[in-house]
Structures are given as C-alpha cells and as structure tokens.
Amino acid sequence: MTVAGEHLDVVIVGAGLSGIGAAYRLQTEHPGRSYALLEAREALGGTWDLFRYPGVRSDSDMFTLGYPFKPWRDAKSIADGPSILRYITETAEQYGIDERIRYGTKVIGADWSSEEARWTLTIQQGGETRTLTCGFLYCCAGYYDYDQGHAPEFPGLESFSGQLVYPQFWPEDLDHAGKRVVVIGSGATAVTLVPSMAEQAGHVTMLQRSPSWISAVPGRDKYADRIRDLLPPKPAHRLIRAKNILFSVGFYQYCRRRPEKARKLLTGLSTRILKDERLVAEHFTPTYEPWDQRLCAAPDADFFRAVKKGTAEVVTDTIETFVPEGIRLRSGRVLEADVVVSATGLKLLVFGGMSLTVDGRSVDMTDQFVWQGTMLTGVPNFAVCIGYTNASWTLRADLSSRLVCKVLAHLDRRGYRAVVPEPQGALTERPLLDLASGYIQRSVGEFPRQGDRHPWRVRQNYLLDAATTMRTNLDKTLKPVHPTRELERV
Structure with a gap:
C-alpha cells in the first residue's frame, strides 16, 4: 500500500x-x-x-x-x-x-x-x-x-567449533574473557580491536595477509589542553582545530611527496616502541607507500604496547582452511581460537x-x-x-x-x-x-x-x-x- x-x-x-x-x-x-x-x-x-x-x-x-x-x-x-x-x-x-x-x-x-x-x-x-x-x-x-559488511568465504568454516563474529554486528552477549581470539584483518578496525580485547582475552592474534601502516598518536593532545586552559571554549576550539588541520594536511603531503622518508619515519617510530627491527620489518612494513591506503592510528601506542607485552601478536600469513580448533595457515601453523573476528573491511x-x-x-x-x-x-x-x-x-x-x-x-x-x-x-x-x-x-x-x-x-x-x-x-x-x-x- x-x-x-x-x-x-x-x-x-x-x-x-x-x-x-x-x-x-x-x-x-x-x-x-x-x-x-x-x-x-x-x-x-x-x-x-x-x-x-x-x-x-x-x-x-x-x-x-x-x-x-x-x-x-x-x-x-x-x-x-x-x-x-x-x-x-x-x-x-x-x-x-x-x-x-x-x-x-x-x-x-x-x-x-x-x-x-x-x-x-x-x-x-x-x-x-x-x-x-x-x-x-x-x-x-x-x-x-x-x-551487511564484507564477508569473505572462508574454507572449512563449517568445521570450526568456536564462534565467528563480525565487528559491524557485534553480539552483545559475547564474553571473550580468558579466551583465545584471532582477529582477521589489519585495518583500522583490527588495530582497534586487538589492544581492547587483549585486556581481558587469554591471548589475541591479529592475522594479516600483508602489513598495514600503523602510526602511534597521542590519545590526549597536551597542546590542546594548554590552549583550552588559556582561552575560552570557542576561540580555543578554533585555534586547536586550525593547528590540527595544518598538521594533518602537512603530514599527508609529506607522505605523498617524500614516500621514502615517510617510510623511514614510520618504521623508525615502530622500532623505537617495539625494540625489534626484525618484527617491524616482517609485520609492520607494507609494500605500498604511506597514504596509498588510509593510515591506521594507535592512540598512545596501545596496539604496539599489547604486542610488546605479549598479550597480542601479529601473524602475517594466509588462511588455508578453518579447522575445529581454529585456523590452519598456508605455512602449516594452526592458530587455535575460541573466537574469530572477521575484520576484513566494510x-x-x-x-x-x-x-x-x-x-x-x-x-x-x-x-x-x-x-x-x-x-x-x-x-x-x-x-x-x-x-x-x-x-x-x-x-x-x-x-x-x-x-x-x-x-x-x-x-x-x-x-x-x-x-x-x-x-x-x-x-x-x-x-x-x-x-x-x-x-x-x-x-x-x-x-x-x-x-x-x-x-x-x-x-x-x-x-x-x-x-x-x-x-x-x-x-x-x-x-x-x-x-x-x-x-x-x-
């Protein structure tokens, strides 16, 4: 009607x-x-x-x-x-x-x-x-x-004894405390999920086909705090906004015009946090240039800190098939999982x-x-x-x-x-x-x-x-x- x-x-x-x-x-x-x-x-x-x-x-x-x-x-x-x-x-x-x-x-x-x-x-x-x-x-x-989100077909999924969830439709009753979690993907959603779930999970693994650029950023802007202490809300907001716009535009242009230097900067920052050049070279150095894809932000380096602490790890490999206990990779390794999160994109x-x-x-x-x-x-x-x-x-x-x-x-x-x-x-x-x-x-x-x-x-x-x-x-x-x-x- x-x-x-x-x-x-x-x-x-x-x-x-x-x-x-x-x-x-x-x-x-x-x-x-x-x-x-x-x-x-x-x-x-x-x-x-x-x-x-x-x-x-x-x-x-x-x-x-x-x-x-x-x-x-x-x-x-x-x-x-x-x-x-x-x-x-x-x-x-x-x-x-x-x-x-x-x-x-x-x-x-x-x-x-x-x-x-x-x-x-x-x-x-x-x-x-x-x-x-x-x-x-x-x-x-x-x-x-x-x-609906992007839902790739995973071979052997029907045999998996655990639970598969999608970030876009997160179950309200999902309890991951103490459980083994595998997050498939390396974009912004995965980079957000890993440190957050690692706080309660037994262990979290981020499984990526290839690395993405991840940059640690301050969760709190100390310069903004200072400006807000000195100025009323509206002029302070305008000034902070202008500062951040200039920085973001400038950094983007730097990455596009000086990709090799941007690569060196980003890998250097990751190495400084993780203290492991081999780990950065294997899992945090993409083949594409910075800003060919959107840069993933890690506030207060939370993602890197979870990896350094050992509550989370990154595995770069491809899925061969799901098995009852988790995911078998092309390398032969099996990632055991109680919960698998498909953060494979929107x-x-x-x-x-x-x-x-x-x-x-x-x-x-x-x-x-x-x-x-x-x-x-x-x-x-x-x-x-x-x-x-x-x-x-x-x-x-x-x-x-x-x-x-x-x-x-x-x-x-x-x-x-x-x-x-x-x-x-x-x-x-x-x-x-x-x-x-x-x-x-x-x-x-x-x-x-x-x-x-x-x-x-x-x-x-x-x-x-x-x-x-x-x-x-x-x-x-x-x-x-x-x-x-x-x-x-x-």
Whole structure:
C-alpha cells in the first residue's frame, strides 16, 4: 500500500554525524525552509550508534572530526564511540534538530520531475510504503552498507567449533574473557580491536595477509589542553582545530611527496616502541607507500604496547582452511581460537542504496561526475555528503553542507526552481575514491566519477577547498533546469 505524503523544501537522508551537521547549517542559514531528516535506523548517530565492538573509536582527532560550531570539550583527542555518540546527540538536542528526525524511515527511491521541479521520494516506514515530496534532496548517508559488511568465504568454516563474529554486528552477549581470539584483518578496525580485547582475552592474534601502516598518536593532545586552559571554549576550539588541520594536511603531503622518508619515519617510530627491527620489518612494513591506503592510528601506542607485552601478536600469513580448533595457515601453523573476528573491511553502498530517476529515466551513477565533491551531473537539486579519505570526514562534510546552503540561496536569488551542474568541455574520468584499500577497490566502480580538473576534481586538500569552495561562481557551472528542457547524460 502506498500512501501520499507531505511536501518539504529540503530532505536530508541520514541522521549521523554528517546529517546532524547538515541540519544545523540548513536551519541556521535558511531558517524559513521546511526540512526533515529521514533516518532508516531507530536511533541517531549513524556509524557511531551502529558499531559497538570493543574499543570502537575515531581514527581522527575530535577537534577536526567534531563540528566547527560546537567545541569538543572532552579530555581525549582520539575519542571512543560512546563519547562521540553522546556529542552528536547533545548537538542534535541543543539545536532542536532531534525534533526533525523521522526514525525507521528508509528512502528506497527518488524520482525527479522537471515539470514540477520536485523530488518524489518512496519511503518505507513502519511496514508501510508512502511518498514524500521535496524541492531539494541531500544525501548524508555516507557510502557504507549498514545492513551487511564484507564477508569473505572462508574454507572449512563449517568445521570450526568456536564462534565467528563480525565487528559491524557485534553480539552483545559475547564474553571473550580468558579466551583465545584471532582477529582477521589489519585495518583500522583490527588495530582497534586487538589492544581492547587483549585486556581481558587469554591471548589475541591479529592475522594479516600483508602489513598495514600503523602510526602511534597521542590519545590526549597536551597542546590542546594548554590552549583550552588559556582561552575560552570557542576561540580555543578554533585555534586547536586550525593547528590540527595544518598538521594533518602537512603530514599527508609529506607522505605523498617524500614516500621514502615517510617510510623511514614510520618504521623508525615502530622500532623505537617495539625494540625489534626484525618484527617491524616482517609485520609492520607494507609494500605500498604511506597514504596509498588510509593510515591506521594507535592512540598512545596501545596496539604496539599489547604486542610488546605479549598479550597480542601479529601473524602475517594466509588462511588455508578453518579447522575445529581454529585456523590452519598456508605455512602449516594452526592458530587455535575460541573466537574469530572477521575484520576484513566494510562493504560500500552508493548513497544509501536509493535508486534515482530523472523524468522517468533511471540514473546510472557511473555515467555521472561529481561537482565540488557535492552535486552530480544529470541530477537536479541533489547533493551528496562525501568526507575526506585522508583527513577528518567532517572537514569536507561541513564544507559540502555550507555549499548546499549557498546553492539554495542561489536558487532564491536567481529565481530558479532547479539547477544541475554541467561541465564545460570533456572530462577525463577518475575514480571517486582514490585509495588502494581493498574495501574501496571492491566497489568503487559503482560510484560516480571525478574529473581531472577543478571543480570536478575531488581534492583531498582541506586548505585548498576551504579557500575556494564558498567562493565558487555558481553561474559558471550550475545551469537552470526548465520544464521543457531535456536533461542530457554526460
């Protein structure tokens, strides 16, 4: 049964970190516009409500992962999941955004009508399918599949007498105290799980096919503490945020431009902590360059300390088969395990999995280009929120939300009902997410493309984006959409 619904000026899809930030910008800069956040789950927070595995935390400092308009006040710079969720919840309540969230509301399809200059959303809510219309659609659902993660097929799994768990769906009743645990994977999730589980487990082994770059970082920022002692919250937050942005951008550029020196720096830091050059060479020296994949952070060197203490170890090998007592490796070694954690990466999903049609024609995302990292060719009055892969997600997300507000103001000022970005001249295609990580490479072909030049290039440089995004001349690339105008594919 499909029930007709209401009309809103703007619909924001997703009530996670990005969606709450987008709602703040929208109601601050366009207080007269009606809007709602549609959240498929029964709680706000997105990633930070979904993931409940031991030790879940940010891999970016909270002075940049947090909102620029709400100072981060907790002591730890690298924060745990519950603290981040509390911060998001406080923000939503403080600004009345929580009253605009509609939980258990999943957008399954969106159809744009150029004649009516509006989106018709097909939504599922409480077992009922109904429609809702809006003038502008902003997808802040990220690009992860919340319903399923990457689940490789493990040979012999049916013979395993222990328990296999996935970080994305962590069992609330799992008791790993005193047990033998094997964590499969070497990304951020595995690096988080190992030291956390090692506190209670009998022993934890991280099994990796190949090493990843792991860098020890301070869990608490002593310079930030000093600045907060000297200045009021808001100016202190701005100053700390600027400091951390400059450092992260600078370190990323250093890694990309001086990869050999970056290698030496990172392996040197690991060796200084572990006091074992052979161990670092075998398990902590990847074949890829720093920042070809996202760097894993180990707050206060907790991962390395667990390895040095002997409560955790790292094994670099491949799985031959599961056996009743654990995992047999290609080398012949058997890793005995009571619990195996498959931290093998996430599964990507294009913008929440909603299907888009424009004037009755299905939109093939792979045919479209992303403008300013925010809007898509061929899709009027539609924006997506895509964070940085080399820095805090929120830095890019907040810029995107501000740009959406600028586009809405542009519509008002020009008297347009709808706009769509169009390139001037041909663009050379590049993948939208330019990282070599396995979870990205598995699905990036299903996403829109980026081009080879600004503003069609999704730059991984906040300083450049911050200096240019809000100065964009919208008349040059945003074209008005008229009822009789046929939208062309790029």
